[in-house]
Amino acid sequence: MIAIILFALLLIAGGGYFAMNVNKIRQNILLGRDIDRSDNKKERWKTMLLVAFGQKKMFQRPIPAILHFCLYAAFVITQIELIEIIVDGLSGQHRIFRDGLGGFYTFMVSFIEVLSVLAFVATFIFLLRRNVLKIPRFNMKEMAGWAKMDGNIILFAELLLVCFIFMMNGADEALYNQGASHYNTGESGSFGLTISQFIGPALFGGMDAHTLHIIERIGWWGHIIMVFGFLNYLPFSKHFHILLAFPNTYYSNLEKKGKFNNMEAVKKEVELMMDPTADPFAAPAPAEGEVQRFGAKDVTDLTWKNLLDAYTCTECGRCTSSCPANQTGKLLSPRKIMMDTRDRLEEVGNNIRKHGKDHDDGKSLLRDYISEEELWACTSCNACVQECPVNIDPLSIIVDLRRFLVMEESKAPSELTTMFTNIENNGAPWQFSQADRLNWRDEQ
Structure with missing residues (x-):
């Protein structure tokens, strides 16, 4: 009974704390401007199934894709075993589904063990890639600092989790061989689990039943504590993409890459200028709602999808490793753009919860986190968008920050200022008059 109460308290505390932190992230994301992504539901479901569930874009780089798939498959399938552990913990039973499922139960747990071994190997290789081979994008x-530590923490936690799984199953296998299992005391033989039927007797075969019971319980409690610890670590980690990859890909931008969005306020003014029936002396219509800033200076000027992107970022660095500006030594890193956006959003959200919505800390995403040099290094080529395995769009944030610089502060590099002047005066980016632009046609 004490064990059931402890487990119930752990379940309530772990689930409650996770829900509280998820709600904070939801509040932060909703600080962004509204954008309609409710169209074309069929295409959105297809995109989510292919990109998030099917890992389609991961396989542009086969080796890390296969390793990641091992972890991903293990994470998804082991949720079945987790359901049983929760039911066992609340009921005081042990392997409660085994009688009802029979041979299928043994097959499923064996399959989970195989996936766990593959996940263990993949995790170890990922640790080597990050810390020994030192892959450049990592x-x-x-x-540096927390970003690197975060990746290592989760990888070590995954190794420990797999160890607890085999401690639990291996000790249970050894107990069953002695006829002393929690599951069915008195009946001996073997569970027949693919991996544990070998490593259980090999590691624990010479131990007495009392010691095996302790080891099995350590594995069981260690497993579930690691699960709850991992769950509540997610909202503070880049690994929150495990959950957010699905909504993020569903709400992907389905427009062709390279198509920029229009600002409605500017679009209305241009349409009015081009309308021959419009009265040029008419008073402008009053603005509806709060006047929107041109472009973005801080995270609250971005859309909720931009902010969802920031929380979904896996920090894998595929975007930055494919960025031509970064490859030529410029300061721009699309990954850093997303990390800075998330850090600033966390700061703004915490300030609002602490001091109220009108609190101004005197800081902004532009300049305090992302410099002008980074923004103007971007060539708008969409390589970062193409490479992201979960359809994050760093370019849309860069464009909105540049819009603010140009439209609100009239700031742009001198090269662009010359181009703007030429377009205004000559109708083209080049410094030729309209009359001279076609002189080449008449050359012999």
């Missing part, structure tokens, strides 16, 4: 400037 060792860039923005990955």
Whole structure:
């Protein structure tokens, strides 16, 4: 009974704390401007199934894709075993589904064990890639400190979780061989689990039943505590993409890459200028609702989808490793853009919860987190958008920040200022008059 109460308290505390932190993240995301992504539901479901569930874009790089798939498959399938552990914990039973499922139960747990071994191997390789082989995209400037530690923490936790799984199953296998299992005391033989039927007797075969019971309980409690610990670590980690990848890909931008969105306020003014029936002396219509800033200076000027992108970022660095500006030594890193956006959003959200919505800390995403040099280094090529395995769009944030600089502060690099002047005066980016632009046609 004490064990049931402890488990129930752990379940309530772990689930409640996770729900509280998820709600904070939801509140932060909703600080963004509204954007309609409710169209074309069939295409959105297809995109989510292919990109998030099917890992389609991961396989552009086969080796890390296969390793990641091992972890992903293990994470998804082991939720079946987790359901049983929760039911066992609340009921005081042991392997409660085994009688009802029979041979299928043994098959499923064996399959989970095989996936766990593959996940263990993949996790170990990922640790080597990050810390020994030092793959360049994992060792860039923005990955120093917490960003690197975060990746290592979760990988070590996954190794420990797999160890607890085999401690639990292996000790249970050894107990069953002695006819002393929690499941059915007195009946001996073997569970027949693919991995544990070998490593259980090999590691624990010489131990007495009392010691095996302790080891099995350590594995069981260690497993569930690691699960709840992992669950509540997610909202503070880049690994929150495990959950957010699905809504993020569902709400992907389905427009063709390279198509920029229009600002409605500017679009209305241009349409009015081009309308020959419009009265040029008529008073402008009053603005509806709050006047929107041109472009974005801070996270609250971005859309909720931009902010969802920031929380979904896996910090894998595929965007930055594919960025031509970054490859030529410029300051821009699309991954850093997303990390900075998330850090600033966390700061703004905490300030609002602490001091109220009108609190101004005197900081902004532009300049305090992302410099002008980074923004103007971007060539708008969409390589970062194409490469992201969960359809994050760093370019849309870069464009909105640049819009603010140009439209609100009249700031742009001198090269662009010259181009703007030429377009205004000559109707083209080049410094030729309209009359001279076609002189080449008449050359012999």
